[in-house]
Amino acid sequence: xxxxxxxxxxxxxxxxxxxxxxxxxxxxxxxxxxxxxxxxxxxxxxxxxxxxxxxxxxxxxxxxxxxxxxxxxxxxxxxxxxxxxxxxxxxxxxxxxxxxxxxxxxxxxxxx
Amino acid sequence: xxxxxxxxxxxxxxxxxxxxxxxxxxxxxxxxxxxxxxxxxxxxxxxxxxxxxxxxxxxxxxxxxxxxxxxxxxxxxxxxxxxxxxxxxxxxxxxxxxxxxxxxxxxxxxxxx
Numbered sequence: 001x002x003x004x005x006x007x008x009x010x011x012x013x014x015x016x017x018x019x020x021x022x023x024x025x026x027x028x029x030x031x032x033x034x035x036x037x038x039x040x041x042x043x044x045x046x047x048x049x050x051x052x053x054x055x056x057x058x059x060x061x062x063x064x065x066x067x068x069x070x071x072x073x074x075x076x077x078x079x080x081x082x083x084x085x086x087x088x089x090x091x092x093x094x095x096x097x098x099x100x101x102x103x104x105x106x107x108x109x110x111x112x
Numbered sequence: 113x114x115x116x117x118x119x120x121x122x123x124x125x126x127x128x129x130x131x132x133x134x135x136x137x138x139x140x141x142x143x144x145x146x147x148x149x150x151x152x153x154x155x156x157x158x159x160x161x162x163x164x165x166x167x168x169x170x171x172x173x174x175x176x177x178x179x180x181x182x183x184x185x186x187x188x189x190x191x192x193x194x195x196x197x198x199x200x201x202x203x204x205x206x207x208x209x210x211x212x213x214x215x216x217x218x219x220x221x222x223x224x225x
Contacts (some may be wrong), residue, residue, distance in 0.1 A: 031211050
């Protein structure tokens, strides 16, 4: 079945760039998403990319999509302590973007 | 500001109790979803609904049921709560035909003792 995989933990120094990686299996996904979850809160949409795009940039965030390898990444430039959170990758599963398949989430820890 | 509101942030219930988790959205979204979140397992889909009075099972529906009598409200019911249903429950909604993904509620942390 459809699956989305992410590494579970990433630690970076404040001011460095963070790169969170994700692989997915459903090649028919129309959109791919990155969500952020801060402690004790629900998930907040950060950004999404249409499957016919290679890259999308939004301020400090850069999303790269390698459709051939089914690999998605999220780069956060100049990482700050406020970026500490869990980041979820999601793909538009069967039925298109109405039903999303989520990865297990990557916990990003930012240290001074 | 658009919202998905979950009625309780924290809930403690006893084993065997019937538990209702309520979710209301004010965005006129057709689609609504219930997930549970457990450490290391990510989000697992319990049930979803594409329309009023319509429901479909997700990946882990056992021990749960849902109700959607009105478009804005999607309720998750634990028929007889068990300790393995202790978890964070997240409700989400989306607009059919939009690429904007889901809007999530803040979650309900349920503890079954």
